[in-house]
Amino acid sequence: MIVAFSVTPLGVGEDVGEYVADAVRVVRESGLPNRTDAMFTSIEGEWDEVMDVVKRAVAAVEARAPRVSLVLKADIRPSVTDGLTSKVETVERYLSAE
DSSP: OEEEEEEEEESSOSOOHHHHHHHHHHHHHTOSOEEEOSSOEEEESOHHHHHHHHHHHHHHHHTTOSEEEEEEEEEOOTTOOSHHHHHHHHHHHHHHTO
């Protein structure tokens, strides 16, 4: 499964990068395949392990912020592995064929 999620601290002002870094650090330390872009962090693995990482990433932000917003989208396909890479490679292949 691939989960794309965004954790946003509320009530801490406009500069939230330091708080978001706390969440991303948890994801990267998990050892699961992951990618972070300007809007979301995506992580790939089995249901329980991915959801545990998301929960811990939220907790890391929650430890320093009075309120936390979580946006989460999941692609649940048990037979697919390395989806973080293969999905992008497929799109790139179509783009290069033009």
